[in-house]
Amino acid sequence: MTEKKARGAQAGDGAERPALPATSWAVLGLLSFGEELSGYDLKKWSDWSLRFFYWSPSFSQIYGELKRLEKVGYVTSRMVAQETGNRDKRVYVITDEGLAAVRHWAREAPVEPPVLKHGVMLRLWLGHLLEADRMREVLGRHREYAETMRHRAEVDAAGARAEAAWAYPSLVLKWSERYYASERDLADAMLADLDELAAAEDAGAAGDAERKRP
Amino acid sequence: MTEKKARGAQAGDGAERPALPATSWAVLGLLSFGEELSGYDLKKWSDWSLRFFYWSPSFSQIYGELKRLEKVGYVTSRMVAQETGNRDKRVYVITDEGLAAVRHWAREAPVEPPVLKHGVMLRLWLGHLLEADRMREVLGRHREYAETMRHRAEVDAAGARAEAAWAYPSLVLKWSERYYASERDLADAMLADLDELAAAEDAGAAGDAERKRP
DNA sequence: CTAGACATATTCCTATTAGAAATAGTCTCC
DNA sequence: GGAGACTATTTCTAATAGGAATATGTCTAG
Known part of the structure; x- marks a missing residue:
């Protein structure tokens, strides 16, 4: 009786949410602190904060995730021109939907064994x-x-x-x-x-x- | 002065060896105990022995690796018809080259940090x-x-x-x-x-x- | 003043890894 | 004789890892 594909699984609280891989939640989790961050910021952030217990995603993954998260409406972005030198950048913020989604994930996702490759x-x-x-x-x-x-x-x-x-x-x-x-x-x-x-x-x-x- | 691509890196002991990913070494390592094993055997073996400290490769990876290892000459295979029921299977043994290669890997590979995804x-x-x-x-x-x-x-x-x-x-x-x-x-x-x-x-x-x- | 190193910022490409599902044969139990 | 379980392998797809390429701008040493 297993569902063929549980993409877009609903949750018990009524909301339909797309099924996302772990990395998405990690990125969304970083944004759940409320700050407006660029992909580059997120990479550095995750390198510094998650490295002890969670393998850091690569740039390509982060930028990819951000696009996906924006498509499903969990984040929004805008371009900012930088005063002090440096190239323009795109910064992302989490939406209310996104916050509800990570919160739901943090609360309801099954407890999975850690992955260890020693x-x-x-x-x-x-x-x-x-x-x-x-x-x-x-x-x-x-x-x-x-x-x-x-x-x-x-x-x-x-x-x-x-x-x-x-x-x-x-x-x-x-x-x-x-x-x-x-x-x-x-x-x-x-x-x-x-x-x-x-x-x-x-x-x-x-x-x-x-x-x-x- | 970093080499563009170190595929087929030589080793210091003269032998030219293709660069292989971690999983290859795990599979070759399982075969280094000398037994003649099928892909299915290897999967079960690794599930039982490596699961505590090394994520078990999937069937598809194991069968893929075996093909690659055979191509580079680290293992050889033969078909065996099974007496007691069951489908025929292909069993693999490690070659002298293969044994030398894993041994070299075990001895000389750089010590890398374990991967943890908690x-x-x-x-x-x-x-x-x-x-x-x-x-x-x-x-x-x-x-x-x-x-x-x-x-x-x-x-x-x-x-x-x-x-x-x-x-x-x-x-x-x-x-x-x-x-x-x-x-x-x-x-x-x-x-x-x-x-x-x-x-x-x-x-x-x-x-x-x-x-x-x- | 300029080449080179360094930091920000993003994209592209490729290989590896994970894992579900499909296929297929044989055996056992009811 | 059909359901389920075990052996055995292949196929497909998505996720992950990570290097290289591409911009652009700052700062510093010669």
């Missing part, structure tokens, strides 16, 4: 293809990355804490800080596991080695 | 659009998911521990178990933060409320 773990999973030292090196680099991200989240969280308007972004930054701290600790734990594994292998191979090297 | 955090970041109760509900569901995954990883890790051949996959399962435990704890910590935030808001709004309600 290249480092994929490589370690293929441990039979690497030397132990190289594994440690890869893990060490990853640990560094996690600590860098943790530190950035910490700094940003400190900056956001003051403003009452950033209460929720602030909360998520705190989460991010802990997330990357955990990622770092997980790397450390795995380094310890690797040492243990190596020790066990050495113990097992000791007899072999003696037989090979006189 | 829809739940995106929604909480937009906390100004949700009621506090709904936020708690979403977070609670996510906590459940994390605990389920942790438990699955625990079970799989217990199963893999025995076999010496699974030493590295086993290590990564252990990591996964800890990762999901941490994800669960992070959800709990955030629930506590939400309570704290609500308490602070109530305290701040107490004066207002008195003025409003006689």
Whole structure:
């Protein structure tokens, strides 16, 4: 009894809304704070705010989304000529419909599992293809990355804490800080596991080695 | 001085190797354990083994990859007629070239940051659009998911521990178990933060409320 | 004063990735 | 003997990633 295509699915609150992909909601979400922003602004904004927990959309995606969102009436745009040098730009604002739509999405969308693509773990999973030292090196680099991200989240969280308007972004930054701290600790734990594994292998191979090297 | 296109980049060990996307390496990695597998097998395999830390490729991707890998000579295939019912299938094995290529990838590829797309955090970041109760509900569901995954990883890790051949996959399962435990704890910590935030808001709004309600 | 680096602003192009659906054969259970 | 489930693969479409191209303007070093 599954609908053939749930495009333009209605919502339970009566309003007919087009089905949109995740990125659309991210862009609309950025605009839901009420500011008038250009595509370029949005890119920078998302790079700075979403990077800790959500992959940043590319320019092409953002500009594409904005066109789509305008077509369905969730945002409107106007051109602005810039006083201080710089090229003219098109700025976008969210409409009441758009605000209702993101709000509905934030409230009613099903809770979906996070997407994780952990290249480092994929490589370690293929441990039979690497030397132990190289594994440690890869893990060490990853640990560094996690600590860098943790530190950035910490700094940003400190900056956001003051403003009452950033209460929720602030909360998520705190989460991010802990997330990357955990990622770092997980790397450390795995380094310890690797040492243990190596020790066990050495113990097992000791007899072999003696037989090979006189 | 960046190369225009590094397709077919050479490696430092002399061998010319075509540049492949991540999924190719995942598929080739699955085959690097030496078994002869069909596309269908690979899909199930990856669903069971990579799901904890690496998004599983779809059927279409796997079959596509296999064709590409065969074209570049990293795998070879043959048809097998199945005795016990079932349709004939095409099974793939890794070649020496292919093994050298994954090994090279596992050893030399740059360490890249994991990709995380955390829809739940995106929604909480937009906390100004949700009621506090709904936020708690979403977070609670996510906590459940994390605990389920942790438990699955625990079970799989217990199963893999025995076999010496699974030493590295086993290590990564252990990591996964800890990762999901941490994800669960992070959800709990955030629930506590939400309570704290609500308490602070109530305290701040107490004066207002008195003025409003006689 | 000018070449080059840098920042804003947007578009174009292409490959990768995701995922649903179509197709097809065999098996089992009722 | 038909419904549903499992194996097995292909096809199609949309979403996503990301580099390159194209403008335009500022600022700085030589």
